[in-house]
Amino acid sequence: MIGRCLLLLLISYESLAQTYVGPTYQAMGSTGIALKGIYSLTANPAGLVGMERPTAGVSYQQHFMSADITTQVALLGVPTRLGAFGVAVSRYGMNKAYEDTKAGFSFAKQFGSELAFGMSVNYHQFYIPAYLRVSSLSVDIGVQYRTAQGAIFGLQCTNVGRTDLGSDISGNLPVFVGVGASYPLAAVLVTADVQYRWQQAIGGHFGVEYNLMEPLYLRGGISVNPMLQHAGFGIRLRSFSFDTAATFHPRLGMSPQIGICYAF
Amino acid sequence: MHFNRYILLFLFLDLWAACSLYAQTEADLLVERLMEQLAEELTEDFDFSELAERLEFYRQHPIDLNRTDGSELRELGFVPQLFIDRLLEHRSRSGKFVAPYELQTLEGLDTGLLRFLLPYVTVGASPSLSDVRAGQLLTEGTHDLMVRYGRTLQRREGYKITDPARSRYLGSADQVFTRYRFHFGHDLQVSLNAKKDAGEAFFTGAQRGGFDFYSGSVYVKNQRWLKGLVVGDYTLQFGQGLALWTGLGFGKGSMVQSVSKQATGLQPYTSSNEVLFLRGTAATLAFGHLLFTPFVSRRWLDGSIDYDEEGQRIVGVIGQTGLHRTPTEVANRGSVLQWTYGANAQYEYRRLRIGATAYRMRLDATIQPQGLLRNQYAFHGNNLWNASVYYNYSWRGIYLFGEAAHSLGSGTAFANGLIASLHPHLSLALHYRNYGRDYYSFFSQGIAEGSGVVNERGFYSGLVYHPGRSVEWVLYTDFFRFPWLRYRVDAPSQGADLLTQFTYTWYKKANVSIRYRHRQRGENASAEGPHHVVVDVFRQQLRVNGQYKLGDVWSMRNRVELTRYRKEGDATEIGWMVYQDIIFKPMNGNLSGNARIALFSTPGYNSRIYAFENDVLYAYSFPLYHNDGVRAYVNLRYRFGRKMDVWLRYATFIYRGVEEVGSGLDAIEGNQRSDVRVQWRWQF
Numbered sequence: 001m002i003g004r005c006l007l008l009l010l011i012s013y014e015s016l017a018q019t020y021v022g023p024t025y026q027a028m029g030s031t032g033i034a035l036k037g038i039y040s041l042t043a044n045p046a047g048l049v050g051m052e053r054p055t056a057g058v059s060y061q062q063h064f065m066s067a068d069i070t071t072q073v074a075l076l077g078v079p080t081r082l083g084a085f086g087v088a089v090s091r092y093g094m095n096k097a098y099e100d101t102k103a104g105f106s107f108a109k110q111f112g113s114e115l116a117f118g119m120s121v122n123y124h125q126f127y128i129p130a131y132l133r134v135s136s137l138s139v140d141i142g143v144q145y146r147t148a149q150g151a152i153f154g155l156q157c158t159n160v161g162r163t164d165l166g167s168d169i170s171g172n173l174p175v176f177v178g179v180g181a182s183y184p185l186a187a188v189l190v191t192a193d194v195q196y197r198w199q200q201a202i203g204g205h206f207g208v209e210y211n212l213m214e215p216l217y218l219r220g221g222i223s224v225n226p227m228l229q230h231a232g233f234g235i236r237l238r239s240f241s242f243d244t245a246a247t248f249h250p251r252l253g254m255s256p257q258i259g260i261c262y263a264f
Numbered sequence: 265m266h267f268n269r270y271i272l273l274f275l276f277l278d279l280w281a282a283c284s285l286y287a288q289t290e291a292d293l294l295v296e297r298l299m300e301q302l303a304e305e306l307t308e309d310f311d312f313s314e315l316a317e318r319l320e321f322y323r324q325h326p327i328d329l330n331r332t333d334g335s336e337l338r339e340l341g342f343v344p345q346l347f348i349d350r351l352l353e354h355r356s357r358s359g360k361f362v363a364p365y366e367l368q369t370l371e372g373l374d375t376g377l378l379r380f381l382l383p384y385v386t387v388g389a390s391p392s393l394s395d396v397r398a399g400q401l402l403t404e405g406t407h408d409l410m411v412r413y414g415r416t417l418q419r420r421e422g423y424k425i426t427d428p429a430r431s432r433y434l435g436s437a438d439q440v441f442t443r444y445r446f447h448f449g450h451d452l453q454v455s456l457n458a459k460k461d462a463g464e465a466f467f468t469g470a471q472r473g474g475f476d477f478y479s480g481s482v483y484v485k486n487q488r489w490l491k492g493l494v495v496g497d498y499t500l501q502f503g504q505g506l507a508l509w510t511g512l513g514f515g516k517g518s519m520v521q522s523v524s525k526q527a528t529g530l531q532p533y534t535s536s537n538e539v540l541f542l543r544g545t546a547a548t549l550a551f552g553h554l555l556f557t558p559f560v561s562r563r564w565l566d567g568s569i570d571y572d573e574e575g576q577r578i579v580g581v582i583g584q585t586g587l588h589r590t591p592t593e594v595a596n597r598g599s600v601l602q603w604t605y606g607a608n609a610q611y612e613y614r615r616l617r618i619g620a621t622a623y624r625m626r627l628d629a630t631i632q633p634q635g636l637l638r639n640q641y642a643f644h645g646n647n648l649w650n651a652s653v654y655y656n657y658s659w660r661g662i663y664l665f666g667e668a669a670h671s672l673g674s675g676t677a678f679a680n681g682l683i684a685s686l687h688p689h690l691s692l693a694l695h696y697r698n699y700g701r702d703y704y705s706f707f708s709q710g711i712a713e714g715s716g717v718v719n720e721r722g723f724y725s726g727l728v729y730h731p732g733r734s735v736e737w738v739l740y741t742d743f744f745r746f747p748w749l750r751y752r753v754d755a756p757s758q759g760a761d762l763l764t765q766f767t768y769t770w771y772k773k774a775n776v777s778i779r780y781r782h783r784q785r786g787e788n789a790s791a792e793g794p795h796h797v798v799v800d801v802f803r804q805q806l807r808v809n810g811q812y813k814l815g816d817v818w819s820m821r822n823r824v825e826l827t828r829y830r831k832e833g834d835a836t837e838i839g840w841m842v843y844q845d846i847i848f849k850p851m852n853g854n855l856s857g858n859a860r861i862a863l864f865s866t867p868g869y870n871s872r873i874y875a876f877e878n879d880v881l882y883a884y885s886f887p888l889y890h891n892d893g894v895r896a897y898v899n900l901r902y903r904f905g906r907k908m909d910v911w912l913r914y915a916t917f918i919y920r921g922v923e924e925v926g927s928g929l930d931a932i933e934g935n936q937r938s939d940v941r942v943q944w945r946w947q948f
Binding site: 206220229 | 689725782784
């Protein structure tokens with residue numbers, strides 16, 4: 001019975017399930033449209049150009065309400081002369097009951113010193129044992145513009161073709177358009193995003209990262225509509241970076257995430 | 265080193281000259297801003313004069329930067345502790361200040377704070393009381409006598425009733441307030457207040473002694489080891505206000521730094537509110553870095569006395585209004601005796617402050633709240649011990665503070681927070697609170713969303729971005745939870761509060777601010793049912809405020825405000841208000857004044873709008889605007905030479921489509937309510 005209830009929750013609580021972002025972005029208020037780095041594979045693909053070396057990472061997130069609902073993610077990004085390539089594979093769900101797998105291939109290219117474009121092609125598969133297995137493809141695109149002072153303005157559109165999972169399942173693939181900005185102030189990075197979800201409400205996200213001292217980074221943020229608080233910290237030691245994040249929902253409780261990356 | 269300092273001084277001299285002309289206006293602006301911040305959390309007819317009076321006092325007797333230990337700066341209420349610590353450190357490292365403008369060299373001082381602070385500080389020596397003879401006290405001290413009279417012109421229902429069997433107002437509709445102060449320099453102050461509220465008797469009935477409320481104190485400070493002594497009415501503020509905090513205190517608001525409460529320790533009580541103070545004697549003694557404050561207080565409180573089966577005196581709630589107009593209010597007047605005694609010890613060393621407080625409160629009647637489920641954890645009894653420990657410490661741009669309090673035999677309350685300047689332009693404030701549902705204190709005032717330091721958990725986070733002198737952007741969010749039932753909330757509930765405000769200032773000319781606030785909390789659904797269901801209530805506020813100077817004499821101020829109230833199961837209410845103020849204040853000249861015209865329309869009480877109003881000196885109005893109508897007021901001040909001032913105020917509400925204003929005994933026939941006020945002050 002509990003399993004069925006959770007199942008219902010998983011399918012109906014789409015907004016939480018399908019907007020996974022990496023731990024650094026989650027801690028900064030679930031932003032990412034105007035941020036750069038390997039975790040842009042989970043947000044605006046144009047941010048991938050900010051990666052300086054080939055990087056691989058894994059993350060693990062537990063969801064609200066139950067420790068059984070998790071997301072596991074593996075990321076790989078490679079900057080080349082042609083542009084930056086990346087692969088992201090994520091699995092969201094509950095063992096032997098529900099699985100939502102996504103595999104994406106991203107490419108981002110810098111034009112001049114200011115403009116960057118990115119695109120992801122994603123394969124989605126929903127699987128509920130002894131019930132159904134459906135799959136679909138989606139395309140995300142993103143742009144980032146960087147000023148000489150280091151500010152970034154970003155635009156991101158997910159699932160531009162508005163594909164869905166067919167008529168067998170009520171869940172759909174999220175379609176949203178978002179704009180964001182980030183601005184560095186010495187040891188501080190401030191960022192804000194506004195997202196419009198197709199046929200739903202507008203949401204706002206706001207985050208701050210503070211480099212208290214090397215190698216420690218403190219992060220915090222809020223989301224509006226729904227109101228959520230986020231916090232986390234990161235440690236960067238040589239080629240490793242270790243990040244944690246947690247999102248706090250007033251009713252559902254906490255959703256923590258950890259991630260480790262290695263830059264070759 | 266010194267050479268540089270004199271160059272600095274020279275550079276700032278012209279600025280100084282220009283600025284002192286504006287000091288008065290800056291001070292007005294500051295007082296208004298602080299008052300608005302205070303009023304957001306308080307009731308309509310609260311008296312804020314305590315803070316205004318203190319600011320006015322320090323404007324006339326500026327704080328000597330070379331003599332202060334920081335406590336006077338804390339009393340100002342708007343100076344962050346982090347900055348005070350830096351100032352003291354700078355002084356001990358670089359020697360005495362040459363001029364107040366030297367503050368500019370301190371890290372973490374934004375131009376806004378400097379502008380507000382300058383009128384209140386100086387550099388130079390002022391004499392200590394110990395060098396003064398008694399004769400000098402009388403001839404060189406300053407006396408300040410003020411009398412205020414006010415009245416609502418329309419007759420309220422309560423005055424029309426003559427039937428002694430019914431509830432009615434026993435006194436006249438006149439309000440009279442008298443205030444006397446004697447100051448000798450910084451270190452001696454005598455205060456006396458006497459107040460009669462509208463509806464209270466005067467020299468008759470229960471108020472045979474004249475006024476309904478008298479309050480007075482003698483305050484001496486900075487006499488070697490005697491840091492302060494008050495005989496009479498006083499306030500005590502320690503730590504973060506979880507255990508002991510009387511008098512005024514800031515809560516959440518657009519001044520993010522105010523989440524860290526700045527305790528002023530022992531102060532004389534000079535306000536006319538009839539609650540929130542102690543009466544007796546208290547002293548602060550200094551032994552090196554250690555401050556010790558013993559106190560004792562004995563007060564008569566209001567309450568409706570009953571007797572239980574054993575003949576013991578019991579009381580339901582302690583009255584908080586201080587109004588004694590009707591036969592019931594008069595019967596409850598001063599019926600409960602409260603004894604409070606205890607002590608505080610505080611150790612200060614450089615940027616560290618730690619302290620502990622313990623006190624006992626005893627009543628001669630037992631508090632016995634109604635037997636409702638929400639009162640399950642409420643205080644029962646006639647005797648309470650409170651104990652608390654607190655700290656604050658600043659380190660490299662980070663200010664840490666907190667308090668843990670315990671009411672003996674019941675619960676605990678904690679609050680901890682930090683304010684950090686992440687960057688010269690960006691500050692962060694975090695505050696976590698956890699107040700037990702069975703924690704009690706009769707004198708607490710912590711940061712809280714609910715009605716006191718009880719039954720609440722919450723996390724507050726705020727940011728202030730200040731990229732230059734012209735732009736300020738503030739954002740805070742507060743998420744809270746009430747683990748037990750509350751008044752009109754029949755289940756554990758939670759909520760959130762978000763505020764963001766952007767201000768743009770054209771230096772000395774104008775400023776415009778835009779504010780958005782979103783609040784959400786649980787409340788019983790309006791629909792009648794077998795039991796109450798708790799639903800979410802959303803309140804949104806959008807405010808655009810502007811003020812600008814039209815030359816040296818005239819300035820204008822306007823505001824547009826929208827509110828939206830939504831509760832599940834009820835109709836959504838949208839209210840609005842617009843006002844236009846005009847302020848006339850010549851640099852020289854005896855007459856000054858201001859006026860407002862406001863239009864407002866709200867479908868009901870839930871979408872009401874509060875707005876700050878100018879009033880006669882030391883009186884502050886924060887009326888609520890609701891229903892449809894017009895509000896207008898005029899204030900005039902005339903100076904008779906340097907010693908005497910007279911103020912006049914006329915204010916009116918005219919409502920559309922109503923036949924009665926107010927309710928119950930306060931009801932007025934017709935659609936208008938007008939008030940007049942006259943105030944006279946003589947300084948000698």
